[in-house]
Amino acid sequence: MNKLPLAIAVDLCxxxxxxxxxxLGHMPNRDxxxxxxxxxxxxFRPYFQQIAFYSWLRExxxxxxxxxxxxxxxxxxxxxxxxxxxxxxxxxxxxxPDYVNFLEELRIPCVQLxxxxxxxxxxxxxxxxxAFRELLEATELLLRHGIRPRWQGFLNEENREALVxxxxxxxxxxxxQRCEALGGEFRFFVxxxxxxxxxxxLYPIRIRKDHIPAELLPYFLxxxxxxxEAELWESWRELSSPYVPSARGQLVLxxxxxxxxxxxxxxxxxxxxxxxxxxxxxxxxxxxxxxEDIPALRAARGISLGELTRRWGAPxxxxxxxxxxxxxxLLNTHLEHGGIL
Numbered sequence: 322m323n324k325l326p327l328a329i330a331v332d333l334c335x336x337x338x339x340x341x342x343x344x345l346g347h348m349p350n351r352d353x354x355x356x357x358x359x360x361x362x363x364x365f366r367p368y369f370q371q372i373a374f375y376s377w378l379r380e381x382x383x384x385x386x387x388x389x390x391x392x393x394x395x396x397x398x399x400x401x402x403x404x405x406x407x408x409x410x411x412x413x414x415x416x417x418p419d420y421v422n423f424l425e426e427l428r429i430p431c432v433q434l435x436x437x438x439x440x441x442x443x444x445x446x447x448x449x450x451x452a453f454r455e456l457l458e459a460t461e462l463l464l465r466h467g468i469r470p471r472w473q474g475f476l477n478e479e480n481r482e483a484l485v486x487x488x489x490x491x492x493x494x495x496x497x498q499r500c501e502a503l504g505g506e507f508r509f510f511v512x513x514x515x516x517x518x519x520x521x522x523l524y525p526i527r528i529r530k531d532h533i534p535a536e537l538l539p540y541f542l543x544x545x546x547x548x549x550e551a552e553l554w555e556s557w558r559e560l561s562s563p564y565v566p567s568a569r570g571q572l573v574l575x576x577x578x579x580x581x582x583x584x585x586x587x588x589x590x591x592x593x594x595x596x597x598x599x600x601x602x603x604x605x606x607x608x609x610x611x612x613e614d615i616p617a618l619r620a621a622r623g624i625s626l627g628e629l630t631r632r633w634g635a636p637x638x639x640x641x642x643x644x645x646x647x648x649x650x651l652l653n654t655h656l657e658h659g660g661i662l
Contacts, residue, residue: 323611325568326371326401330585331361331576336379337412339448342437342475345379345575346518346588353578361576362397364603371400378575382410388423407431407471411459421466430505431469434459438474438483439490446475460496469500474511476537478526484511485536512542513641516650518588524650530641543643550638553630553647560627564648565618572610582606584615587649592617592656621652629655 335350362374374397376390377383384390387410394403409432413420424432434456437446443453460470472491474484491497491509500507513528514520530549533541541547548556566586573585580598583589595615596606609615629651642650 323369325369326373326571327365327369328373328375328403328571328573329361329365329576330375330378330573331358332378332578333358333376334384335578336383337410337449338380338452340435341446341448341519341523342514343379343519346590348379348577348589351578358393358397361598362399364598366399368603368607369399372398373401373403374398375403380410380412381405381408382413382420387413387420391423391427405429407433411456414459414462415455421462421468424463424468425466429468431471431508432459432463433471433473436472436474436484436487438480439486442480442483446480460494464496464499464503467503469503469505469507470496471508472496472510473542474509475514476511476528476533476541477513477523478528478532481528481532481534481537485534488536488540510540510542511537513646515587515646516642517653521588521650521653524640527640527642529639531639533641546643547641548644548647550635550640550642550647553642553644554634554636554638557626557630558634558636560630561625563622563624564626564629564652565613565621566649567613568610574610584610584613587617587653590653590656592620617652617656620656624655626651633658 331353332348333353335348335352358374358376362372365372374394376394382390405427407429409424409429410420411434436453436456437443440453443456444450447453460472463470472487474487476484488509491507496507496509516524516527530547538544566584568584574595575583575585575589576598577583577589580600581589582595582598583593584595587593593615595609598606626648633651633654
């Protein structure tokens with residue numbers, strides 16, 4: 322019996338959005354077969370003392386029976402309970418009048434909403450016309466029900482001025498004062514996101530550190546940990562140790578709607594695939610999980626971070642990265658260029 326807590330997130334119902342920043346990557350939407358949730362938990366139950374089950378790994382509550390679904394997620398979990406993480410479906414918020422009541426009943430104090438600038442930018446990045454106005458409507462609905470909105474903006478070279486305008490809009494709407502009236506603060510923050518999944522395609526327009534608008538600097542998440550690509554290249558180019566992601570304290574597994582199994586380290590591409598729950602024996606999957614024996618991690622062990630940096634980094638680039646995001650970018654670039662062992 323494994324004492325390491327296990328969280329399983331399953332793409333049971335899909336997602337309404339096709340965001341250009343999605344770090345998981347775009348996957349087809351389809352409902353998994355009835356009973357898939359119980360069957361998946363049943364595979365792992367004999368081997369783990371604690372299992373937290375989540376019926377989503379993209380937008381939560383993207384199913385019409387979200388109340389029953391949440392109760393079922395809790396009932397399927399073993400020795401612990403799933404968490405809400407202050408996340409909700411803004412798609413459902415503006416389409417289902419009862420959904421905000423559900424969130425209020427759960428006593429969720431705050432819900433995060435993602436923007437990519439003003440209307441034109443946000444609609445394009447979410448992949449759906451009207452998304453920006455839905456986010457504003459969701460903001461008002463949350464406030465009316467005593468739930469604070471939290472706005473996050475994904476910043477790159479093409480939307481930096483639009484995010485300055487978004488900050489201005491938050492002030493026009495007096496979101497700070499209105500959240501204070503609810504007993505908490507309104508949080509607005511921006512960041513560049515990871516460089517995985519769909520967001521890898523945006524590498525050419527990744528924000529340059531010296532191009533971050535001054536108005537946004539106080540709101541940039543973890544700015545004290547932000548470096549230029551050139552700075553990281555110089556620091557890492559002679560390192561002899563590898564960069565190898567690991568489950569460490571808690572094991573989190575993602576299940577695609579075709580039953581492919583992944584760690585939550587990065588995007589869900591073939592080189593990161595552990596196996597398939599339908600076609601691979603569970604004991605072999607558990608061996609691969611325990612030994613972290615998958616193509617991407619075998620490749621990671623076979624090359625130093627210094628070699629990754631020299632081979633795939635840009636020594637003159639001022640693109641902004643946190644160290645962990647840049648490590649992942651380098652490794653995934655290596656894997657995409659044939660670095661699989």
